[in-house]
Amino acid sequence: MSGTESYDLVVVGGGPIGLSTAWHAVRRGRRRVLVLDRHGFFNERAGSSGSERHWRLQYTQKDIFALTLQTRPLWRELEELTGRKLIHEVGSLWFGDVTVPTNEGHIADTAKAMDEMSVPYEWLSGKEIEKRWGFAHLPAHFEGFLQRDGGAIDVRGTLTALYHLSQEQGAVLRGGETVLEVAPDATGVTVRTDRAAYRADKVVLANNTQANDLMAPWGSGTLDIHLYEMALVSLRQRDRAERPFWFAFQPPTDEDTNLFYGFPPNPWSLSDEVRLGPDFEVNALEHADRATGRPDPRHVRRVTDWVRAHMPWVDPEPTATGTCLAVLPGDPARQFYLGTAEELVDGGDRVVVCASGWAFKLVPLFGRICAELALDGTTAHDIARHALTGLVPGTPR
Ligand SMILES: Cc1cc2nc3c(=O)[nH]c(=O)nc-3n(C[C@H](O)[C@H](O)[C@H](O)COP(=O)(O)OP(=O)(O)OC[C@H]3O[C@@H](n4cnc5c(N)ncnc54)[C@H](O)[C@@H]3O)c2cc1C
Structure with a gap:
């Protein structure tokens, strides 16, 4: 050659x-x-694609938890070398049905893992979560935790x-x-x-x-991986209150995994928009080249319905939608x-x-x-x- x-x-x-x-x-x-x-x-x-990702220390599996702890000093080094803040510690709030197993983890088992790894967190009832951040009509059995070192990564x-x-x-x-x-x-x-x-x-x-x-x-x-074109939905916030990244863990429905997450407005931008997504592992794509960039309208509607039901501080009319190609293992x-x-x-x-x-x-x-x-x-x-x-x-x- x-x-x-x-x-x-x-x-x-x-x-x-x-x-x-x-x-x-x-x-x-x-x-x-x-x-x-x-x-x-x-x-x-x-x-x-997109502008932010969830930064969290907590994992249900302790070996993966250890990897996030080992990553943190490398993020700090990257920030020092470039003079730019990349992780914004707005907090990571997980709430919902604490016994539901998901591809993201399991709330109750993750709390146990945080105890064992000596990572601090605050355990909260659904009512406390509603009072502090303005969520509404959460089911009575919902509870969860706030881990303050978590937050958003600037992609x-x-x-x-x-x-x-x-x-x-x-x-x-x-x-x-x-x-x-x-x-x-x-x-x-x-x-x-x-x-x-x-x-x-x-x-x-x-x-x-x-x-x-x-x-x-x-x-x-x-x-053994599956590709999902997951919806991203931007919405306007009606107030200026500070909120953490949040993830709602709910039991699956017949159609989807029923999981939703949301970012507060980006601390690194002037926008007042929040970005939400459904974490639905449905309709796997055969290949990345089949991605359309257009979200499934049903998934967007599921997000805006969730907003109408539980997030009175957000206008439920999307200002923009898009997709991101998630690659998830067959074995969660x-x-x-x-x-x-x-x-x-x-x-x-x-x-x-x-x-x-x-x-x-x-x-x-x-x-x-x-x-x-x-x-x-x-x-x-x-x-x-x-x-x-x-x-x-x-x-x-
Ligand atoms: C909706 C959504 C939400 C997510 N949320 C989080 C989160 O909150 N926290 C978190 O930690 N992670 C999250 N992730 C996952 C995270 O975004 C990905 O794990 C990460 O971005 C993958 O980066 P990568 O460099 O491995 O791959 P990619 O960003 O996919 O880059 C792969 C690159 O390879 C190139 N490429 C492909 N094939 C070829 C080829 N044959 N020749 C040359 N180039 C090629 C592509 O053009 C692409 O640029 C999320 C993902 C999605 C979709």
Whole structure:
């Protein structure tokens, strides 16, 4: 392959986890790092569209809880290096039926985990939640907690920070180039795109919604993940009271998971709009390319009905709607796929895969872990739960 560009590390996907991986690799002195993104950087067509994400320490599973605690100092470092606040600790309020198991967790078990991890929180009755923040007509058995260190992550700010840090330290960032094949062998990895072929010592697949496109040709199966085009609904707030991020845990209905969440107005913008979403795992897409960008009208209506019933401080007429591509594992206990492909393909120890789950909060840590797995072949962080096991049969596209 004379004339082929070669790199220490090629990262497939320039979302936050791909950029974070590149940043951790270059800051360790690996100068020859290439990031490729099919849609271009800061695109709104992947898992990181929209402006904010929920930051929380609490998890029901203690090994994942430990990962959020390990991520926090890395967020602080990123903020110091860029002089920009990325996590806004407006608080994380979880309330509802405390026994309902969901893909986000379980309120009562998470409170137990916080006790065991010595993370402080305030336990609140439904009536106290109504009185403090203005929710209305909550079912009598609703209760929950406020964890004050939680809040909202600035998505665009994070992407900008990681883009500039990795580029300033020498990573090559190329948008508008689609990776079509990742073929590891005994001496390296060949990465074919719609424009060129590259040779890499190691590769990280950080293309999230589309990791399976590149894994299927290896013939060992694909990740057991489901893609959902989830609605995002913006609404105008009628007052200026300060409120936390909130998540309402309710038992599923016949049609959907019946879970809703909401952000207060962004502390980093002048807008008075709040953003709400349904967390409905219904109508899975066959492939990310099938995403329309248009939310299911029924899902938008379910959000505005919830607002009418329980949020008198918000005008229930949406000012804007959109979607975001969520990638969730078939097994909710797993949350993420993160590990090397050594069991899946010859030379697979040269390829790291990171995909699925509510992973924005873990971006600085998952980037570091991907760089460690790629460059050192190991990490000190406990990611055993997320290993690339339990694959399902997959056919090459
Ligand atoms: C509605 C919604 C709410 C969420 N809420 C939260 C939350 O509150 N807290 C939280 O922590 N997480 C949350 N998440 C999850 C979080 O947003 C994602 O885990 C995270 O943004 C994924 O980042 P990523 O870099 O892995 O992937 P992505 O942002 O999906 O980036 C992958 C990139 O790969 C590129 N790509 C794909 N295929 C190829 C290819 N073949 N060649 C080259 N490039 C390719 C794409 O163009 C894309 O830019 C939410 C997600 C959604 C959809």
